[in-house]
Amino acid sequence: DIQMTQSPASLSASVGETVTITCRASENIYSYLAWYQQKQGKSPQLLVYNAKTLAEGVPSRFSGSGSGTQFSLKINSLQPEDFGSYYCQHHYGTPLTFGAGTKLELK
Amino acid sequence: EVKLVESGGGLVQPGGSLRLSCATSGFTFTDYYMSWVRQPPGKALEWLGFIRNKANGYTTEYSASVKGRFTISRDNSQSILYLQMNTLRAEDSATYYCARDKAPFAYWGQGTLVTVSA
Numbered sequence: 216d217i218q219m220t221q222s223p224a225s226l227s228a229s230v231g232e233t234v235t236i237t238c239r240a241s242e243n244i245y246s247y248l249a250w251y252q253q254k255q256g257k258s259p260q261l262l263v264y265n266a267k268t269l270a271e272g273v274p275s276r277f278s279g280s281g282s283g284t285q286f287s288l289k290i291n292s293l294q295p296e297d298f299g300s301y302y303c304q305h306h307y308g309t310p311l312t313f314g315a316g317t318k319l320e321l322k
Numbered sequence: 323e324v325k326l327v328e329s330g331g332g333l334v335q336p337g338g339s340l341r342l343s344c345a346t347s348g349f350t351f352t353d354y355y356m357s358w359v360r361q362p363p364g365k366a367l368e369w370l371g372f373i374r375n376k377a378n379g380y381t382t383e384y385s386a387s388v389k390g391r392f393t394i395s396r397d398n399s400q401s402i403l404y405l406q407m408n409t410l411r412a413e414d415s416a417t418y419y420c421a422r423d424k425a426p427f428a429y430w431g432q433g434t435l436v437t438v439s440a
Binding site for chain 1: 366367368369383385386419424425426427428430431432433
């Protein structure tokens, strides 16, 4: 099974800052990588798929990059609504696996 | 508008069974794979499995953690997805989400909470 290792586990940042979350796959998943945002008590929302394609309605301050085994999600100029948890997930065959998550908190 | 609404969660004793439902609308149900994902309180998301669409014969795949205990099915006449959970354990306590497609998941339900406890 493909393991997804996400870092950091938690991150404190201020409004206006730029942050980057990384995700490493245990084997080559090409560009089959998605990112989700989840706010407390809510369902996850798709942000990015195929490593760098923004989902519909996602602001352009979010960007995804990477291929193979190393991926990242960058959020430029953090907004108050960006705080929450973020998960990566590979979508290259089964079993589909998620990273352990990154909790982005307001500093 | 795509809508997914889970129901059927609740408190169940260890070793018991529960069936979750996911009522869908706003899309042609038979065209899509449908998936289940769960999230224990304060923990990460875990993919449980999916059921394929009509074109792929409605076959299923499961994660190792639930294979043999959980069964995914669908009622295509009513556009409802099911998750039958048997031999439940404390570690199955989680919010259970249905999602459209096999991944990436652009559409999710609101989740239903399952608590396994004596």
